[in-house]
Amino acid sequence: MPFCPNCKSEYIEGITACSECHVPLVDELAVATREADVEEKFALLHTFPSIVYAEMIKEALEKRGIACLMKSDMLTSAYGSKGGGVFSKVRIYVPENRLKESDEIMNQMLDHI
Ligand SMILES: [Zn+2]
Structure with missing residues (x-):
């Protein structure tokens, strides 16, 4: 499930960029951890x-x-x-x-x- 590394919104497969933040979506959950982690x-x-x-x-x-x-x-x-x-x-x-x-x-x- 791709999601936005910026706002953490999840998207369906096939979507490649966040419509809110205009950043590429990522697949890895690890990337979405809090800043400190x-x-x-x-x-x-x-x-x-x-x-x-x-x-x-x-x-x-x-x-x-x-x-x-x-x-x-x-x-x-x-x-x-x-x-x-x-x-x-x-x-x-x-x-x-x-x-x-x-x-x-x-x-x-x-x-x-
Ligand atoms: Zn976003």
Whole structure:
């Protein structure tokens, strides 16, 4: 039974997107767990040096119905005041059971950059 990862509405088979939220429906019940529980079921897909790549991959994964979490660390370089500035690394987490699939999608994407 597909359902919306956002509002948790259930839909009948064949429906692919939530009519309320306009997000792809998901099949796995694990994805619908509460925010606090979600993290334990997610696995780190990749750490990106830039949010540009991370957002591109996130979009590609979400198009395929894979919910992902994006986390970034703002890091201040030791040389910040001299021009190194602030940079961030962005990590993307995907559901553990879709890690392999996500990895393949990501590698395909990165091949085209
Ligand atoms: Zn919805």
